[in-house]
Amino acid sequence: RAGAMTDAGVEAAEHRSLRIQLINLKLQRAAAQRKLWKMRELRNMWLEKYQHIQLKRSLIDERRASVAETSDLSLRQLEAMSQMNVANDCFYIWHAGPFATINGFRLGRLPVESVEWPEINAALGQVVLLLSVVESQTPIQFSCDLLPKGSFSQIARVDEKHHRQVFNLFNEGGGFMFRSSPLFSKGLECLLQTVQQAGAYIQQEDPAFRLPYAIQPQAKIAGLSIIYGAVNDELWTRALKYLLTDLKWIVAWTAKYSASST
Secondary structure (H helix, E strand, C coil): CHHHHHHHHHHHHHHHHHHHHHHHHHHHHHHHHHHHHHHHHHHHHHHHHHHHHHHHHHHHHHHHHHHHHHHHHHHHHHHHHHCCCHHHHHCCEEEECCEEEECCEEECCCCCCCCCHHHHHHHHHHHHHHHHHHHHHCCCCCCCEEECCHHHCEEEEECCCCCEEEEECCCCCCCCCCCCCHHHHHHHHHHHHHHHHHHHHHHHHCCCCCCCCCEECCCEECCEECCECCECHHHHHHHHHHHHHHHHHHHHHHHHHHHHHC
């Protein structure tokens, strides 16, 4: 009987030992599971950070490529612009039948083909702007001040008494106008004088240069008055055509001068 009790005690002790080992194993397994979860959490966190870094790197590469492309485009545009001449490339002088044109605006009037004054004013504004560009791109200095203001451009000069006089290069009356207003007449006279000064300067620099149509006293070009109303519309239109032709030659010289000085 005593041996039986001893065997039972040993069995109970082994049973307790096995239970303790099982509990320890469960605890170890739980700890290992917690470590695994923690490692998975860390792995997911680092993977998310890595993906975020990769996305930022991709965006930076795209921006760098975009900046490089924009830089190349800007350099090409700068090179193209450096080869441009404003006077030659931005002011297109041509003709439309009997009319000389500048950037598509007709200059002159005819009984059979009336040109409205707003178009003539716009053309004269382009002429003033072009001459101011010529003055800024070359050593030419005009005695008159050019005041480009679109269709309401003006020209100014200082008289013998040192009074500044401003003249119009537009007809502010509109509609029919059979004679030129004093301000408009003086403005056209000063404009012709400015073209003459440009031609004289260029001829001094290049003796072979000649304006196609000579500018003469009393506001005449090739014998025709530039003043509106001093001659009939057909002759006035022809005088303006001569004026723009001379201006086209001045523009060609300006382009040549700019190319040689760069």
